[in-house]
Amino acid sequence: MSNIAxxxxxxxxxxxxxxALLVMLWLFPTLGLFVSSFRTADQIxxxxxxxxLFPAEQNLTLRSTDPDDAGAQTLIDGVYVVEGNLFKxxxxxxxxxxxxxxxxIDTYVPGxxxxxxxxxxxxxxxNGDYVWTGTTxxxxxxxxVFATSTTPxxxxxxxxxxxxxxxxxTDGMTKAxxxxxxxxxxxxxxxxxxxxxxxxxxxxxxFPGRALLVAFVVALLVxxxxxxxxxxxxxxxxxxxGKGYLGVWLAHTGFGMPLAIxxxxxxxxxLPRDIIENAKVDxxxxxxxxxxxxxxLSFPALASFAIFQFLWxxxxxxxxxxxxxxxxxxxxVMTNQIVELLGTRGGNWEILSTAAFVxxxxxxxxxxxxxxxxxxxxxAGSVK
Amino acid sequence: MHPALQGIVTIFLGVGGCLAYFYFSNQFIxxxxxxxxxxxxxxxxxxxxxxxxxxxxxxxxxxxxxxxAYPVFATLWYSLTDRDKGNAFVGLANYYQMMDxxxxxxxxxxxxxxxxIVPAASTAFGLLAAQLTDRIGWGSIAKSMIFMPMAxxxxxxxxxxxxxxxxxxxxTNQIGALxxxxxxxxxxxxxxxxxxALPAAFLAFLTVGxxxxxxIMIKGFSSFTTILRSLFGIVLIGVAVSSIASIYGxxxxxxxxxxxxxxxxxxxxxxILLMIVLIWIQTGFAMVILSAALRGIPEETVEAAIVDxxxxxxxxxxxxxxxxxxxxxxxxxxxxxxxxxxxxIVFAMTNGQWETQVLANYMFDKLFRGNDWGVGxxxxxxxxxxxxxxxxxxxxxxxxxxxx
Numbered sequence: 001m002s003n004i005a006x007x008x009x010x011x012x013x014x015x016x017x018x019x020a021l022l023v024m025l026w027l028f029p030t031l032g033l034f035v036s037s038f039r040t041a042d043q044i045x046x047x048x049x050x051x052x053l054f055p056a057e058q059n060l061t062l063r064s065t066d067p068d069d070a071g072a073q074t075l076i077d078g079v080y081v082v083e084g085n086l087f088k089x090x091x092x093x094x095x096x097x098x099x100x101x102x103x104x105i106d107t108y109v110p111g112x113x114x115x116x117x118x119x120x121x122x123x124x125x126x127n128g129d130y131v132w133t134g135t136t137x138x139x140x141x142x143x144x145v146f147a148t149s150t151t152p153x154x155x156x157x158x159x160x161x162x163x164x165x166x167x168x169x170t171d172g173m174t175k176a177x178x179x180x181x182x183x184x185x186x187x188x189x190x191x192x193x194x195x196x197x198x199x200x201x202x203x204x205x206x207f208p209g210r211a212l213l214v215a216f217v218v219a220l221l222v223x224x225x226x227x228x229x230x231x232x233x234x235x236x237x238x239x240x241x242g243k244g245y246l247g248v249w250l251a252h253t254g255f256g257m258p259l260a261i262x263x264x265x266x267x268x269x270x271l272p273r274d275i276i277e278n279a280k281v282d283x284x285x286x287x288x289x290x291x292x293x294x295x296x297l298s299f300p301a302l303a304s305f306a307i308f309q310f311l312w313x314x315x316x317x318x319x320x321x322x323x324x325x326x327x328x329x330x331x332x333v334m335t336n337q338i339v340e341l342l343g344t345r346g347g348n349w350e351i352l353s354t355a356a357f358v359x360x361x362x363x364x365x366x367x368x369x370x371x372x373x374x375x376x377x378x379x380a381g382s383v384k
Numbered sequence: 385m386h387p388a389l390q391g392i393v394t395i396f397l398g399v400g401g402c403l404a405y406f407y408f409s410n411q412f413i414x415x416x417x418x419x420x421x422x423x424x425x426x427x428x429x430x431x432x433x434x435x436x437x438x439x440x441x442x443x444x445x446x447x448x449x450x451x452x453a454y455p456v457f458a459t460l461w462y463s464l465t466d467r468d469k470g471n472a473f474v475g476l477a478n479y480y481q482m483m484d485x486x487x488x489x490x491x492x493x494x495x496x497x498x499x500x501i502v503p504a505a506s507t508a509f510g511l512l513a514a515q516l517t518d519r520i521g522w523g524s525i526a527k528s529m530i531f532m533p534m535a536x537x538x539x540x541x542x543x544x545x546x547x548x549x550x551x552x553x554x555x556t557n558q559i560g561a562l563x564x565x566x567x568x569x570x571x572x573x574x575x576x577x578x579x580x581a582l583p584a585a586f587l588a589f590l591t592v593g594x595x596x597x598x599x600i601m602i603k604g605f606s607s608f609t610t611i612l613r614s615l616f617g618i619v620l621i622g623v624a625v626s627s628i629a630s631i632y633g634x635x636x637x638x639x640x641x642x643x644x645x646x647x648x649x650x651x652x653x654x655x656i657l658l659m660i661v662l663i664w665i666q667t668g669f670a671m672v673i674l675s676a677a678l679r680g681i682p683e684e685t686v687e688a689a690i691v692d693x694x695x696x697x698x699x700x701x702x703x704x705x706x707x708x709x710x711x712x713x714x715x716x717x718x719x720x721x722x723x724x725x726x727x728x729i730v731f732a733m734t735n736g737q738w739e740t741q742v743l744a745n746y747m748f749d750k751l752f753r754g755n756d757w758g759v760g761x762x763x764x765x766x767x768x769x770x771x772x773x774x775x776x777x778x779x780x781x782x783x784x785x786x787x788x
Contacts, residue, residue: 011696012519019516022509023529029544029664030532032561036547047557048564049547182391190398191447197406198444207437211786213445218782220452222775224725226744226764228451230757231458235450245390249398254451257444286436287410315537317728318748335539339732342543349547349559356543360536367535371528378669379676 036353038155044349055150057096059105062086064122064132064142079133086128086145098124098147105146116143159354173358176337180314180359182245183324183333187252187313188306194253195260196302200290202261203268204276214265221258228255229322236323244331248324255319256309263308266380267301268294304377307370311363334359402443409439456768463761478758488763490739491746494655495770498726498742500619501656503719505663507712510670514678515700517671527675531668538665538728545661546733549647563644571641579639584631591627594620651739658740661729666722670715677711678704717774724770743767 035049043052065072065084074081087093099107100114100122108114110126120134122143132143163173201207202214228251236247271294279289295302313319317335324331332340338355345351367374413435418428466474482488513530517523533541550560558564569575601617648654681704689703727744734740736749743763751760 015516015519019513019520019523019526022513022516023526026530026533026664026667028561029541029548030536032547033540033544044559045552045556048559048561050561051557186391186394186398189395190402193399193402194443194447197402197440201437201440205437205440207434210437211783213441214786215779215783216453217448219775219779220448222721222771222778223452223456224721224744224764224767224771225452226725226727226747226767227459228455229764230462230751230761231455232451246394249394251451254447257447258452261444261448285410285414286440287406290440311535315539317537317539317731322752335537335728338539338543342546342732349550352543353547356540360540363535363537364532367532368528371531374534375531375672378672 033353033357036349037159037357038157039350040156040158041348041350043154052153052155055152057148057150060147060149061102062128062145062147064130064145066140066142067132067138068140073138079135080137082132082138082142084130086124086130086147093128093149093151094126095124095128095147095149098145100143100145102146106148159350160358163351163354163358173334173337173355176332176334177358179331180333180335183248183252183320184310184313186249187256188309190249191253191256191260191309192302192306195257195264195305196295196298197290199261199264199268200286200294202265203271204289204294205286217258217261217265221262223258225255225319229318233322243324243326245324248320251319251323252309252313252316256305256312259308260305263305263377263380264298264301267298271297300373300376301380303370303373304380307366307374308377310366314363405443406440410436413439459761459764459768462757463765465758467757474758478762482759482762485759487736487741487746491736491741491743491763492766494739494741495724495743497655498659498662498723499720499770500623502659502662502666502723503716505659506666506670506719507674507715509663509667510672510715511674511712513667513671514675515704518675518678527671530671533665534668536665538661538726539732541661541665542729542732545657545664546648549657551644551646554642554644558644562647566645567642569639569641571639575639575641580634584634587627587631587634591624591631594624594627598624648734648740649738654734654738655740658729658733661733662723662726666719670719673715674708674711677708681707717777721771721774724767743770 032049035052036044039049039052047056064086065082067073067080067082072082072084074083086095095110097106097109099105100116101107108124110124113121113123115121118134118136120132120138120143122130122132122145124130124145124147128147128149130145132138165174166172202210202217232251232254236242236250241247241250275293275297276289279293284292315335317333317339320333320336324333325336334355338352338359341348341352341355413432418432418435419425422428463478464473464475465471466477513527517526517530520526536544547559548561549563550558551563552558552560558567569579598617598620601613601620647657685703685707686699689699694702725744726742727748730736730740730742730745731748736742736745743766747760747763747767750756750763754760
């Protein structure tokens with residue numbers, strides 16, 4: 001806009017940097033959870049997740065093999081030699097400086113040979129390989145080496161194994177995952193069917209009281225579902241549905257209905273009048289018009305609502321807590337499982353972050369693959 | 385039966401049942417009840433067309449009435465009765481009991497804070513993000529990154545932010561980002577600028593801004609909106625006064641440098657930290673809607689302003705803002721509705737402890753932990769009352785739109 005006036009402004013850089021900062025600020029929290037879910041409990045408690053992304057430089061106290069161990073010491077040309085690697089097997093670290101005294105930990109660089117007491121020497125390489133020699137037989141514990149080393153970032157899938165395949169009922173998310181799926185899919189599909197017919201009637205059929213009904217739907221759009229909890233729980237208990245899947249499906253269907261009708265009606269009203277009138281002239285019934293013309297044309301709106309309802313039912317905690325989860329806890333959903341983990345495992349971030357990431361991964365996939373429909377639905381759904 | 389199987393059966397029964405209902409009920413009125421043949425063909429067709437809309441509407445109306453309309457009245461009734469006395473009518477006793485509960489006032493006060501801060505901050509950030517991302521090539525990627533938290537559940541967000549607010553003992557590395565940042569401050573010049581001078585500057589800006597808006601609000605006189613505007617003006621003056629008080633507080637407070645803080649147990653600040661979670665989620669929503677509105681502004685108005693020598697800030701505040709004012713109101717009210725129902729965040733992060741209670745969680749607490757249905761219903765009615773102005777406003781607008 002500002003370049004219309006001929007000033008391809010220096011402000012442009014400020015804009016780029018501000019947006020980058022804003023995006024980083026918004027991504028940082030989620031990224032933290034994501035990275036933490038790939039770290040072990042020890043790693044999480046030793047430092048912030050942001051440090052794990054870079055090679056970590058740390059001062060280590062390492063020790064060579066004890067010379068008393070069987071086979072550790074060999075006699076080569078009259079010199080006693082202990083060879084090995086200072087790091088445990090599988091550790092991939094590089095030493096930058098090292099020393100043999102805690103007061104001078106940076107005396108030598110890798111490849112140097114240090115003189116020890118009694119004519120012993122030790123040579124340490126970059127990767128931790130050492131050669132420790134002595135003119136007499138060496139006894140006691142292994143030689144201590146103080147090294148400053150850089151360890152590359154290290155991540156593990158262990159947490160996901162525990163959470164998904166561990167089979168533990170408190171940490172495991174498998175059951176909760178499938179329960180959530182069981183709640184979500186019928187609760188997404190059924191309202192669409194019911195609402196689509198009603199939306200068609202409100203958009204294209206003429207009858208007295210239509211405007212009043214639209215107003216009724218808009219009014220119900222904002223009714224907090226907090227009000228529905230007690231009366232409906234009583235109703236469900238009263239008519240024998242009790243707490244369970246049927247109850248939660250019905251509740252989600254009812255609570256999603258106003259938005260579904262509102263979204264679909266707004267979309268259907270905008271469809272070209274000619275098509276519908278031509279079909280009527282050709283003798284199509286309302287039912288045929290609806291199923292053959294309106295439904296296929298309304299696909300974008302149906303998709304928008306489906307995404308909304310899916311995200312809302314997947315992420316819901318309140319409705320599940322009230323209408324689904326009974327004392328046995330067999331029907332727990334992921335959100336509830338996570339809240340319980342927060343209580344029992346408040347400090348175990350490796351389990352918590354993994355469980356949370358499992359639960360948000362599905363909505364994130366849906367979000368990124370169907371963002372177009374979500375945006376369209378938002379634009380149509382906010383009451384103007 | 386296995387729940388998954390039950391789910392599949394339900395889908396088939398639900399969807400199939402609905403379709404069968406619609407199909408056969410249409411067949412029924414066309415073929416049996418009002419056949420379009422014979423002597424009364426014309427009259428029957430008309431009658432069928434009168435009945436048909438209600439066939440289409442019946443299941444939806446049933447669901448709406450039973451699951452949303454009926455509960456409003458039922459809850460109102462429960463709030464006036466006592467379950468322990470056999471559901472006897474007790475008048476306003478539940479409300480009096482609720483008003484004697486300090487937790488209720490705490491929840492109401494916090495809700496008011498949420499209602500001011502969250503919609504304002506989300507809309508402001510959303511507007512900023514929308515305006516900035518519209519001007520650059522990779523704007524759509526940036527947008528979807530800022531929009532992403534919309535897909536994350538409140539519970540998931542609570543875990544994400546609990547990690548940020550985490551506290552470890554002073555002599556160990558902090559794993560929570562907030563404490564890690566806090567430990568960098570040592571009371572030197574940098575700390576003074578970042579923790580006192582900059583916030584004070586922001587608050588001063590807020591004071592001037594809200595006083596300026598307040599004068600506009602109170603100065604303008606139009607028939608219907610006068611009360612609303614002066615109400616808004618009073619709120620703005622309140623914001624200004626508390627900002628000035630906070631500036632004074634900023635410079636007199638002694639800050640505990642070098643000690644990791646347990647953020648979620650600090651009254652007032654912990655509420656703000658919980659609000660940040662919701663702001664983080666809702667900003668994307670505001671951005672998407674406002675970005676569409678900004679793109680809908682006719683180019684000519686902007687071009688004309690630039691030709692007349694307006695600078696970018698003038699273009700934004702004097703040309704663009706007035707044209708998207710309606711959308712800003714929509715965004716604001718939508719976020720307000722979300723705020724009024726906020727439950728999961730508080731429930732998962734503090735459960736209303738340390739003075740973070742809000743109405744929705746207070747109500748849940750009364751209902752399912754205190755088992756006090758009367759007071760719980762009364763709290764629900766308070767939430768409903770807070771929503772009612774928006775309800776009336778929306779209905780008024782839709783009716784106006786439908787008439788035109």
